[in-house]
Amino acid sequence: MSKDTSFKRHLTSDDPEMLEAIKDVRILLENELKDNSDLYCAEDVQRVFDVDFEVRRFLYLTKFDPVQTVELIKNRLKWRKETGFSEMKPDSFPSEFYECGSVFEFKTDKDGHPVLYIRSKFNVKSETLSRPIRQFLLYNMDLIDQRLAKERSWGMVFDGQGFTWQNIDFDFLHLIIKTLRNYMPWSIKYIIIYEIPRLLESVWRGVQKFIPDDGKKLVKVRNKHTIGEFIDPSNIPKVIGGVSNEDFIKIPQGCKTCREIGYTGNDMERIEKQFEKMIIADRNLLLKL
Numbered sequence: 001m002s003k004d005t006s007f008k009r010h011l012t013s014d015d016p017e018m019l020e021a022i023k024d025v026r027i028l029l030e031n032e033l034k035d036n037s038d039l040y041c042a043e044d045v046q047r048v049f050d051v052d053f054e055v056r057r058f059l060y061l062t063k064f065d066p067v068q069t070v071e072l073i074k075n076r077l078k079w080r081k082e083t084g085f086s087e088m089k090p091d092s093f094p095s096e097f098y099e100c101g102s103v104f105e106f107k108t109d110k111d112g113h114p115v116l117y118i119r120s121k122f123n124v125k126s127e128t129l130s131r132p133i134r135q136f137l138l139y140n141m142d143l144i145d146q147r148l149a150k151e152r153s154w155g156m157v158f159d160g161q162g163f164t165w166q167n168i169d170f171d172f173l174h175l176i177i178k179t180l181r182n183y184m185p186w187s188i189k190y191i192i193i194y195e196i197p198r199l200l201e202s203v204w205r206g207v208q209k210f211i212p213d214d215g216k217k218l219v220k221v222r223n224k225h226t227i228g229e230f231i232d233p234s235n236i237p238k239v240i241g242g243v244s245n246e247d248f249i250k251i252p253q254g255c256k257t258c259r260e261i262g263y264t265g266n267d268m269e270r271i272e273k274q275f276e277k278m279i280i281a282d283r284n285l286l287l288k289l
Contacts, residue, residue: 013052013151021064022055028070033077040077041086048073053149057186060151076183083135085142090252093136094261096275098251101282102133103140106248107235113189115155115231116144117240117248121162123172124274128265129258134172138179145187152189155230159240160196173207181212192230193221195241239282 011018026049033045048054055073062068080086097103102122109115118137126133144154180188196204204221211219222229224241236242258268 013056018056018059019052021059021066022052025055025059025066025069025073028066029073032070032074039074039081041081043086044077044080048077051149053151057151057184061185072182079183080142083138083142085139088139091254091256093132093139093255094258094263095251095255096258096272097133097136098255099249100275100278101239101249103137104248104250105140105144106237107244107246109155109189109231109235111189113152113154114144114148115157115235116140117157117159117237118176119159119162121159122278124271126265126267126271128263128267129271132263134175137176141176141179141184145184148187151186153187155189155192157192157194157227157231157240159194160200161194161241163197163200174210177211177215181215188218190230191219192227193219194227195223196221239285 029048033040037045055069058069058072061072100122101119103116103118105114105116107115123133148154193204208216208219220230227236227241231242233242234244237244237246237248239248258272
């Protein structure tokens with residue numbers, strides 16, 4: 001490969017120079033991954049050698065620096081090992097997470113790309129469920145990222161409706177940004193901050209400071225009148241502000257409740273009531289629409 005490491009974002013996935021760069025990175029990776037196999041999942045390692053996007057995404061991020069690319073790929077592999085996503089299944093999470101419609105994929109945008117919705121009002125503060133809720137979000141992001149494995153191939157809508165001071169969690173927002181930047185680069189097409197309450201606009205301005213400059217280009221602030229630039233209203237659920245009657249709640253077979261899984265913290269009774277209240281509110285909203 002040429003030693004010129006100038007930024008080559010313009011290269012296509014099948015460009016000979018791109019394919020050579022991917023090959024060089026894999027050669028550098030091979031011995032490292034074999035010598036430290038206990039740090040990574042075998043399935044994830046094999047994917048790096050089978051799926052070109054797993055290398056391309058980091059070549060873009062490092063402006064085609066092979067050594068930096070190897071380090072970032074290793075970090076991603078360690079992250080997937082630590083999160084356990086390779087072993088997880090949809091029914092690994094409580095049925096309440098699905099029934100609330102807190103995070104879900106629904107139809108496509110105007111370019112035919114899948115869209116993942118995150119409903120901020122369901123980010124309940126709970127000592128018992130804080131980690132599982134974050135895992136649930138990242139797991140759903142990882143599912144779509146792994147399935148598509150392509151540049152700018154899916155969108156995210158961060159629904160701000162019902163968002164209050166009680167839902168504010170800077171660590172939660174920072175986690176999303178960090179994950180997309182460090183472990184899923186070049187996968188997401190846009191992040192739409194949707195219907196953010198006016199009283200929280202100052203909070204949003206503060207959050208923007210944590211977003212890298214290249215990531216800021218992906219973030220769009222939209223409302224019910226302007227989201228149609230990206231997603232047709234017929235492909236948006238009614239509870240979000242669209243006109244689709246299709247059920248967006250899909251509970252995987254075999255899902256257990258929080259109690260059945262074994263979450264028994266002191267705040268569980270409060271959280272269960274909060275979940276129930278939100279589920280009922282959605283049902284009542286749909287009856288009115």
